[in-house]
Amino acid sequence: MTTPIPVIFIHGLWLHSASWQSWVDLFLDEGYDPSAPGWPGDPDTVEEARKNPESIADHGIDDVVEHYAALIARLPARPILVGHSFGGMIAQKLLRQDRAAAAVAIDAAQIKDVLPLPLSALKATLPVFRNRLTSTGRSP
Secondary structure, eight states: OOOOOEEEEEOOTTOOGGGGHHHHHHHHHTTOEEEOOOOTTOOSSHHHHHHOGGGGTTOOHHHHHHHHHHHHHTSSSOOEEEEETHHHHHHHHHHHTTOOSEEEEESOOOOTTOOSSOHHHHHHHHHHHHOHHHHHTOOO
16 A cells, blocks of 8 residues: 655645645545645634734744744655645745655746846847837737
């Protein structure tokens, strides 16, 4: 019997790990070993988080990445990471650190010093922007 592949779901800002529950259930039904642990300081429930939003204060991105790295270190195999928004950025950082087998970043937050569009793409479209007829919306 093979060990199920671990999958970790990482939520973004202003969300709670409970937001992944239907995905955790789906992946469990498909034979994976899914989990959706919260960020450092995240209360166990949405209700507790609403009552005490300060519980997650004073944690930077590096703290959150290290929190997940510590969780991953206890797993029997490198997991697949699925993250949304800041969770996607965290998944990418963990993948870059070689702590995951793969990562899916859904609408990931931008990592510092990474341009949202490659300069080559801007350079390729520059002739279109330079053409006065194209930029005014009139056809030749």
